[in-house]
Amino acid sequence: MHFPWKEEYEMGISVIDKQHKYFVSLINEIYDAILAGQTDKKLKEILSKLIDYAKEHFDTEEKYFDKFHYEGSDEHKAKHKELKKSVLDFQKRLKEDKVIVSFNLVNFLEDWLGEHLKDMDFKYKDCFKQNGL
Ligand SMILES: [Fe+2]
Ligand SMILES: [Fe+2]
Numbered sequence: 203m204h205f206p207w208k209e210e211y212e213m214g215i216s217v218i219d220k221q222h223k224y225f226v227s228l229i230n231e232i233y234d235a236i237l238a239g240q241t242d243k244k245l246k247e248i249l250s251k252l253i254d255y256a257k258e259h260f261d262t263e264e265k266y267f268d269k270f271h272y273e274g275s276d277e278h279k280a281k282h283k284e285l286k287k288s289v290l291d292f293q294k295r296l297k298e299d300k301v302i303v304s305f306n307l308v309n310f311l312e313d314w315l316g317e318h319l320k321d322m323d324f325k326y327k328d329c330f331k332q333n334g335l
Contacts (some may be wrong), residue, residue, distance in 0.1 A: 203230050204229075204230055204233040204234070204308070205226055205229050205230055205233065205308075205312050206226075207223055207226050210320075211226075211316075211319050213323065213324065213327050214327070214331070215327065215330050215331065215335050217262070217335065218262070218263070218323070218330070218335075221258075221259045221262060222259075222315075222319065222323075224255065225252075225255065225256070225259060225315060226315065228248070228251060228252045228255060229252070229308060229311050229312060229315070231248050231252075232245070232248050232249065232252065232304065232307070232308055232311075233308045235248055235304075236301060236304045236305060236308070242296075242300055245296070245300060245304060246293075246296065249289075249292075249293055249296070249307075250293075252289070252311075253286075253289055253290070253293070256285065256286065256289065257286065260279075260282040260285075260286070263278070263282075263323070263326070264278075264279055264282070266326075266330060266333075266335065267279070267326070269333075270329055270330065270333040272326055272329050273329075274322075274325050274326060277322075278322050278325075278326070281318060281322055285314060285318070288310065288314075289307070289311075292306070292307045292310070
């Protein structure tokens with residue numbers, strides 16, 4: 203596994219931890235697909251799966267932000283929006299050079315997820331827990 207799940211990512215909120223773990227597994231899936239020299243079609247499929255899943259995960263977090271009147275909501279939603287935009291840009295650029303763009307994307311996603319977890323997601327941890335998650 204290229205990008206291992208780390209204990210420090212664990213927030214103790216099972217619905218969120220489960221989604222983050224799946225997110226990490228999708229990043230690994232893209233990496234493996236590149237290494238295995240998978241076809242463009244396959245790579246695009248996995249990438250769309252990841253984009254759909256990112257959306258689903260962000261929707262979950264944002265649903266709770268609204269429900270719990272989380273104070274950091276706007277800032278956090280803006281970060282999600284940025285990521286969606288970046289990934290869509292990568293998706294467009296895939297046509298240029300599949301392998302280089304894909305590797306860049308995997309590195310970008312790893313950095314982004316690790317940072318986002320630490321800098322943004324952990325901030326809502328107490329709020330979510332206080333509200334019963
Ligand atoms: Fe998250
Ligand atoms: Fe988030």
